[in-house]
Amino acid sequence: MGKRPYRMKKRARARDETRERIIRATMSLHDEKGVATTTFSDVAARANVGPATVYRNFPTLGALVEACGAHVWQDMRPPVPGDGAALFAGMATREERLTRLVETLDAFYRRGEFRLVKAGQDRERVAGLNYFLTQVEAGVESLVRDSLGEESSEHEISLVLALTDLKVWLSLKRFLPNTDPRKLMLALIACALGSAGAQA
Numbered sequence: 001m002g003k004r005p006y007r008m009k010k011r012a013r014a015r016d017e018t019r020e021r022i023i024r025a026t027m028s029l030h031d032e033k034g035v036a037t038t039t040f041s042d043v044a045a046r047a048n049v050g051p052a053t054v055y056r057n058f059p060t061l062g063a064l065v066e067a068c069g070a071h072v073w074q075d076m077r078p079p080v081p082g083d084g085a086a087l088f089a090g091m092a093t094r095e096e097r098l099t100r101l102v103e104t105l106d107a108f109y110r111r112g113e114f115r116l117v118k119a120g121q122d123r124e125r126v127a128g129l130n131y132f133l134t135q136v137e138a139g140v141e142s143l144v145r146d147s148l149g150e151e152s153s154e155h156e157i158s159l160v161l162a163l164t165d166l167k168v169w170l171s172l173k174r175f176l177p178n179t180d181p182r183k184l185m186l187a188l189i190a191c192a193l194g195s196a197g198a199q200a
Contacts, residue, residue, distance in 0.1 A: 022043060022058065023067050026038065027071060029043060030115075034122050076108065078112065079104065083139065097146070102164065105164050144160045159192045172184050
């Protein structure tokens, strides 16, 4: 009688280990080939399991992408709505908050650069990726709004969103590799907000 719970725990542990192996194999393939072109057969071969095992654990491509997304989310730690309250606590000036915003996004982009770019390439082809990136963008927008404060206009918010976008960060790194992208972003934001204020 006492052996049955042990066997059940052992089976559950083996099942969890198999799922984890499948997820890690899928993530590796996504990194190499992209999400849209990775097949269940590819995953089964990489994870060293049969295709039926992959299907049993993840009946659809969407379920598998979602499971991978949860792992990637933990690795990247993207900003989420509500983070701003703690992040900008005690900062009285907009300049302080914008500096913290840029530092935070720079750190996030460094953590997630490779997979964010990969996800963006297949965004229109895989619904799960679009959902993932929409969540990331909502977190970034929330931080931008919190950094600018309630007195900011929608135009100012749009300006800062544009200038702190991943593609801008990547361009600064690519074309100006010997310059700190954080300083450049802050200078661009200050210039854009100054121009917006002068035109108001």
